[in-house]
Each structure stands twice: as C-alpha cells, then as structure tokens.
Amino acid sequence: MKTLTADANKTHRKILKKTKQKEAILRVLKNTMSHPTAAWIYDEVRKELPHISLGTVYRNLRLLRAQGEISELEIIGDCRRFDGDTSNHYHGRCDRCGQVVNIDESMSKRLDWGISRETDFTISEYRLEFHGLCRDCRKLETKE
Amino acid sequence: MKTLTADANKTHRKILKKTKQKEAILRVLKNTMSHPTAAWIYDEVRKELPHISLGTVYRNLRLLRAQGEISELEIIGDCRRFDGDTSNHYHGRCDRCGQVVNIDESMSKRLDWGISRETDFTISEYRLEFHGLCRDCRKLETKE
DNA sequence: CTACTTGCAAAATATTTGCGTTATT
DNA sequence: AATAACGCAAATATTTTGCAAGTAG
Numbered sequence: 001m002k003t004l005t006a007d008a009n010k011t012h013r014k015i016l017k018k019t020k021q022k023e024a025i026l027r028v029l030k031n032t033m034s035h036p037t038a039a040w041i042y043d044e045v046r047k048e049l050p051h052i053s054l055g056t057v058y059r060n061l062r063l064l065r066a067q068g069e070i071s072e073l074e075i076i077g078d079c080r081r082f083d084g085d086t087s088n089h090y091h092g093r094c095d096r097c098g099q100v101v102n103i104d105e106s107m108s109k110r111l112d113w114g115i116s117r118e119t120d121f122t123i124s125e126y127r128l129e130f131h132g133l134c135r136d137c138r139k140l141e142t143k144e
Numbered sequence: 145m146k147t148l149t150a151d152a153n154k155t156h157r158k159i160l161k162k163t164k165q166k167e168a169i170l171r172v173l174k175n176t177m178s179h180p181t182a183a184w185i186y187d188e189v190r191k192e193l194p195h196i197s198l199g200t201v202y203r204n205l206r207l208l209r210a211q212g213e214i215s216e217l218e219i220i221g222d223c224r225r226f227d228g229d230t231s232n233h234y235h236g237r238c239d240r241c242g243q244v245v246n247i248d249e250s251m252s253k254r255l256d257w258g259i260s261r262e263t264d265f266t267i268s269e270y271r272l273e274f275h276g277l278c279r280d281c282r283k284l285e286t287k288e
Numbered sequence: 289c290t291a292c293t294t295g296c297a298a299a300a301t302a303t304t305t306g307c308g309t310t311a312t313t
Numbered sequence: 314a315a316t317a318a319c320g321c322a323a324a325t326a327t328t329t330t331g332c333a334a335g336t337a338g
Contacts, residue, residue, distance in 0.1 A: 017312050017317050038303080053320045058303060060318090074218035078328085079302055161292050161337050182328080197295045202328060204293095222303090223327060 016067075021045070021052050022060045029070055035081045160211075165189070165196050166204045173214055179225045 028044045029036070042057045061082060064070045073081040172188045173180070186201045205226060208214045217225040
C-alpha cells in the first residue's frame with residue numbers, strides 16, 4: 001500500500017539553507033499584527049531588499065509554513081493571509097471593514113472538547129474564527 | 145459621517161429574478177455533501193444546462209451567498225469551497241487527503257461562549273474548523 | 289417595457305514554476 | 314563542489330467584468 005505523502009516526509013529531507021530573503025520575510029511577519037497578504041509582505045521586504053521577487057516570497061511563505069514557523073489564516077477573501085504568531089489564538093473578522101483582529105488567548109483555555117473521543121475524527125488542531133463587528137465599526141453601526 | 149456599505153444595503157434593493165441557472169446551482173449545492181468548488185459546481189450544472197458559463201456560476205454563487213442561501217468555507221487551499229447547508233455546523237479537514245467532513249451538529253450545543261460580553265468584539269457568527277485525520281486516513285497512519 | 293441575468297470573451301488577480309545564475313553549507 | 318535558493322519571466326489557476334442579447338416580472 002502506497003502512502004506517498006508520508007514517505008516523502010520520511011525519506012531524504014531537504015537541508016534548508018538560511019538566506020537573507022527568508023530571514024527578512026520571517027522578521028516582517030513576526031513584527032506585524034496585521035495578518036498580511038503575500039503582496040503586502042513583498043512590498044514590506046522590498047524596502048530592505050529591493051531586488052527580491054514575489055516568487056521568492058511565495059516560495060518562502062510555503063517553506064516557513066511547512067516548518068510551522070508561520071501559519072496561514074482561513075479567511076474568505078481575495079487572497080491568503082499569513083500570521084507570524086503560531087500560538088493557539090483565534091481571529092475575529094469585522095463584517096464591515098474586513099479587519100482581522102486577535103481574540104484574547106485566555107479564551108483558548110476554555111476549549112477542551114474531547115471531541116476526538118466522541119467522533120471519528122482525530123483532531124490535531126482547531127481554528128476558530130468569529131465574525132462580527134470590531135469596536136470602531138460597532139460605534140458606526142449604533143450611530144446610524 | 146458616510147457609511148457607504150450600510151447605505152447601499154438600505155437604499156433601493158435590487159429585485160432578484162428567478163432563473164433556471166440559479167435554481168440549478170442551488171439544487172446541486174443542496175444535494176451534495178462534498179463542499180465543492182465553483183469549477184465542480186460548473187461541471188455538475190452543465191450536465192443539465194450545457195451552455196451555462198462559468199461566469200454565471202460565480203455570479204450566482206455570490207448572489208446566493210449574499211442572500212444567506214449558501215455559505216462559503218474558510219478552507220486553506222487552491223480555491224474557494226461552498227456549502228449548501230447553512231446551519232451552524234463545523235468542519236473537519238483531513239491533513240492527509242484534504243477531505244472536508246462535517247462535524248456532528250450536536251457539538252454546536254456546547255458552544256456558548258458569551259465572548260461578546262467579555263471582549264470588544266460583537267459576534268454574529270463563528271466558524272470552527274478542526275484539522276486532523278479522518279477515519280480512513282487514521283487507519284493508514286497506524287498501519288505504517 | 290424595464291432592468292436583472294446570461295453567455296462569451298477578455299481582463300484582472302493570485303499563485304506557481306522553469307531556468308539559468310547566485311549563494312550557502 | 315553540491316545543491317538549495319534566487320530573480321526573472323512565463324505559465325497557471327481562479328475570479329471578475331464589459332457588453333450585446335435574452336428573459337423574468
């Protein structure tokens with residue numbers, strides 16, 4: 001029985017090299033709370049490395065994600081968004097302005113489902129996204 | 145103070161017309177559990193309406209979503225996925241095969257956070273996605 | 289009739305990839 | 314030296330849109 005993906009992980013793993021491009025991308029992502037897109041990261045990194053290419057940004061985002069150094073958000077929209085904070089925290093997305101905000105991490109403590117004991121699905125991770133209105137937009141809403 | 149999006153919703157709302165294309169798309173989506181992509185829906189509807197265009201599928205998926213008749217999944221992947229079941233249920237995505245499964249709806253009863261009272265975010269909806277292994281893939285995993 | 293919707297094709301976005309070169313180990 | 318990673322440009326998706334013609338209300 002062939003199990004290609006698993007085998008690929010086991011046999012000869014690639015030796016990852018450290019490059020200034022990868023480091024710059026990771027630094028940009030760790031230093032923002034803005035859940036940026038690949039294009040935004042590209043613009044930001046270009047201030048430091050003007051000749052970096054968008055392809056390199058995408059390649060490194062994929063590498064970094066595979067290594068678990070960054071995570072990718074499950075957000076409906078035009079393009080993917082990434083997060084330098086890989087800790088277990090949740091996101092709120094404002095239905096009006098589209099802003100993605102962090103939901104306080106203490107909330108995570110209440111998540112203890114034991115679902116894996118009750119369903120036929122073994123959970124390794126869960127991602128929770130709240131939809132609603134952020135503080136500023138709620139103010140606008142009530143004024144109308 | 146201008147609040148464009150809200151105004152747009154209030155002033156002259158468009159009268160939606162019933163078309164066979166829209167009905168076919170909705171029917172396909174209501175009759176599958178597969179959380180399909182726009183392209184899959186297109187192929188499926190074309191069996192019945194061979195001349196429908198992909199643009200029409202996309203246009204109607206957006207309309208139906210705006211009306212709340214279907215929902216869109218927050219899934220990391222190549223393209224968007226839709227769901228004809230708009231009830232509050234959760235999804236599990238298999239890390240190995242990519243399959244999206246439904247998590248039993250009874251689980252929903254346990255979600256009573258009261259987060260909106262504790263945070264500065266007014267929640268209208270939440271979406272929860274579990275990541276892990278589905279039954280079949282877990283069997284493969286343990287055999288290795 | 290009016291104006292929403294369609295099919296088609298072209299455009300706009302977003303992401304990946306081939307290739308010859310550069311840089312890291 | 315070997316090979317991972319780069320920059321660039323071309324190739325792939327994926328999704329949106331302009332427009333003339335069709336159709337529901």
